[in-house]
Amino acid sequence: MPTRTAVTVTLTAAERHRLEKMAYGHMTAYQTRKRATVVLLAARGQPNAQIAAETQLHVDTVRTWRGRFAHGGIPALSDRRRSGRPARFTAVQVAEAKALACQLPAESGLPLSRWSCPELAAELTARGITDTISASTVRRWLRQDALKPWQYRSWIFIRDPDFRAKTQRVLDLYARTWQGQPLSAEEYVLSSDEKTSVQARCRCHPTLAPGQARAMRVNHEYGRGGATAYLAAYDIHQAKIIGRCETTTGIVPFMNLVEQVMTREPYASAKRVFWVVDNGSSHRGQKSINRLAARFPTAVLVHTPVHASWLNQIEIFFSIVQRKVVQPNDFTDLSEVRDRLRAFEDRYNATAQPFQWRFTTADLDDLLARLNQHTSAERLQEPSIALVA
Template identity: 70%
Template sequence: MPVAAAHPISLRAAERERLKKMAYGHKTEHRLRIRAQVVLHAAHGRSNARIARESGLHLDTVRCWRGRFAERGLGGLNDRERSGRPQSFTSIQVAEVKALACRLPAESAVPLARWSCPELAVELTTRGITGAISASTVRRWLAEDALKPWQHRSWIFITDPDFRAKAQRVLDLYARTWQGQALGQDEYVISADEKTSIHSRCHPTLAPGQARAMRVNHSYGRGGALAYLAAYDVHAVKVFGRTEPRTGIAPFMNLVAQVMSTEPYASAKRVF
């Protein structure tokens, strides 16, 4: 069977310069470097067999890129566009997934407080909206559409009829005002609270590093549950803290004594 004659290659000055940069440039992708070298060798009148032998390439590879350049020029050295993997889901199905994610699980008689991606994947299959679908696919669709149904925000509905008056006093103090008068330099506002059941982790937290998230051990060493009481000077941004074996008025008064025995609070005109 006769072998097709090699395509003759004739280069313009601009093409030769561009090919040299591609063939010997340090930042050129390997595949493009090889293709450019094939064309440059061909432009010197070398046969396909000689180019293949000297470059270690298959003869068909040399013939392919020599012919592509002869037909299309520099653009022929790029990869052809591929159709890619056919879509497994339609745009209608994707829209139905997002619509379901925006509805409360209770509307579907599902005993969940909020949807998770694995639960959504199961519900989609159960309803017949899609066939088998992975949670990662659902997560990717929602992330692309900025929908994150697994996130939630809670709030406290106010039931105290005197809330406005009570809150006004606190907010005034935060603004350094009491009964319409500005607080003096020797008057201070302390916010105090307590947190029960403080434990220590069994292993120390590891700081994040390159390509590694922070690692936090999930287990605690109880060692006896302690209560942490804290007092915060809201204007000086200063914190006083202590631990107590339990909460109550006596531990709270220990915190008060700790603060009030310290300057400038010990000699202050007033401490709220």
């Protein structure tokens, strides 16, 4: 029986360098490393049996990769394209599954609020679109177009007729401008609001500090120690916070905060102090503007549009308080809550920098244009919907 002669392998300097990187690289795949090693040993003139023993591969495997490299070079060391298992589902079935995921379940008469992958798989089978299909297959299809019908986000349309004018006033103040004129150094802009119902929850067991591979542990059961309202005014250009705790919110507590701020420097001797507030009951409408001006003539109350509290920078500070001071809520009584809030004000004022507010009037115009385009498209669809009905 004739013996097989091993294919001669000759390497260029560039090929040897690349194969050595493949054979000894820490990030190289295992199969690629083995194949490169086979070629390097073959280039040294070693027989296939010796290479197989050294690499712990079958001699036929060594012979295959040695021959593949001799005829195709380094690209031949990669796996050849395989046909794989024939596709079980057609492109039309995949498209119908994605179209179903983009519909509300209620439109199909199902008692569901949103789709999940198992529900979609069951509905595809029930409609006869597919025979049987797994939820993981549906999830893989949806992932191709980043579809996640089990998630949702809430939103609200603008319903304030003066939305743009009110928003621009607030944005101009953030940019130190009022009615087209720049603010002077003796004019200040404050953002103010109330954080309601800051509770004192005394945990039934002490909170455990974090440790190695262990998060902080807070007992689920607690005793109620009452609640307080935290009112604050934030100087957006000086990054200074002035706050107080009250038993409840309302006109009187808000005016107490105004009194506290306006009777201290530099606001007591300021030329004007602008108060940016939302439309809460404590400071709503023209009456609140008149009431504030009557008590402090240099104070100017500026309202954000309805349902636009996100324009009020004090909400950013309140989110910081919620994360760093209130949660996890473990206080013995309300006095501890008040002390913690006052101490945090001092800590914050010592190092705080003004928020980098990036939403400008140009962004506002873009937002309104997108909303207008959306509502215009809805108006065009209304007649067709009526005809179908």
